[in-house]
Amino acid sequence: MLSVDQVSKRYRRRGPWALDQLSCHFPTGKVCALVGPNGAGKTTLFSVIAGYLRPDHGEVSLFGEGPFDALKHKGRVGILPQDAALNLELSCQELLTYHGRLQGLVGDALHEAIERSLGEVNLSRRATDRVHDLSHGMRRRLSAASALLGTPELVMLDEPTAGLDPKEARHLREVLTARRGGTTVIISSHNLLELEQLCDHVVILSAGRCVREDSVDQLTSRGEHVRWTLGPGEVPLGALEGALPGHALRLEGEVLFQVAPSGADLDAAAVHVARLLAEAGVAIRGVERGEGLEDAFLAEVS
């Protein structure tokens, strides 16, 4: 779908490399996260993929057809740039009409696409308001609507929920989740908790290089690690070890750490653990699978 091969970019001739022989790929139909510390090169990579910046070396290929070409890929790519201003003097509807017509939409298809996009970001009631009259968060949502306009095969969103209130941020996450499968979505963000809920694939950048790319499950060991937070009571550790052969179990205070062998059925194991804990009268206060994207991220970039 989208591959980045040995791409390097610097902003000044003798300046530091913003991207340093970076290679990664974003699989088709997945919701992908692009994460990294400040200055890691996330926005630069976005801009190179979108053709705003010319790479000094290397190549980007979209849909297996070479670098982004606005005419060749018209209507197939939706982009939410990080800090691009909107035309303040146009209304929301006029702005999307302009963007829609530029990407080849006309007539009923255009009207339907605009209606749907505005609905997706909860701006239908503000359709005729000028962009100038919208709050910062609303402008951000309008930018997202522009990126989602039509039926793009690839949507790239740079900090899409920055400045959005929790309700709107959740709504946008739901919209993006609904697009999973049909559209490849790439999200650059520092909100790792949000990305963990939303994404299937993660690319971690550090100092202009890709330090790790993997599925969220692999990265967070979701298929192996389980963390049980328990209430007071005697934990039947021996019975648990007997019921779960091959699993490593460790109790630290009120937290039971479970590491399953590769390929183990974690759902079936969870049933056994819950049953044995219930029989021993130990309450289960919480269960978390994996070690958390934040921990995985910090381990990779430190």
Place this chain on the structure above:
Amino acid sequence: MVVAGFGLARSLRTRAALGILVLYVLCTTGGAWAFRQILKVLETAAARGLGVPPTDKPGAMIDELIRNQDFPDLIEAMVGNRELVDWAVQQPYMALAAFWTGLAITPFIAAAVGAEALAPDVADRSIRFELARTGRIELVSGRWLARALLLLLATVVAVLGPWCVGVFAMLGNDAGPLLLRLLADTPRLWCWALPFLGWGVTCSQLVRNVNGARLLATLGVAGSWVAWWFTEHELANRVEVAVEASVIGPLYPQSWILGLWGPGWEWVGPACGLAVIGFAAVLPGYFVFERRDV
């Protein structure tokens, strides 16, 4: 066409477009008023010399001046074409004054209008929304066309100033013929402006800061007059570079200026030449813009 249509509609909504219209009208009206004042001073001095009372409104001497053979001879010495002079003296004199004033001020306004074509959108990065959907050549062409249409509108609206000065503050300008002549001159002035508009668009592609683009565009217009004068009057007289000067000469818009001034449709040829130069003037900026980061 989509870029041009939205560019024009957007310009008409902003104070920038209104500013251009007001600036253009003020310049043409100011030029017409300055012409009126000069004429009034001359007529008052002449009336004193003859011992007759001066008129309240200037313009009474124009007919006499035209009937006097010395005046057309003077103009012919300047433009080198008697037929052109005979045609010109039959036109409403305010229209001629407004046309020549327009030739002087329009390049500067056109260059400033062109300088705003892209630079502000590159600076605030709003151009990124468009570049995600259309190519750079389409964007530049559309913006150039939108600015050209805006300039045409400004040129048409700006005839009001000289018309009002000619009809209400001077003698000898009939309202109908003056308006028709002024309107007939607008396409000529517009075509004259196209190369400078193109240069402004080039500056807008080269410089991210809009004020910097305006400054570069304005300096370029002023510089083109100096360069043209040097080419026509210095290089052309040097035998060793006369051929080169004759090749370079037509590339200056100023070389086509006399062709715009004349009867019938003879001005269309030079106007087409100016349109080609106008298009070509966009290209140096595009070659840089096409490769630059935005």
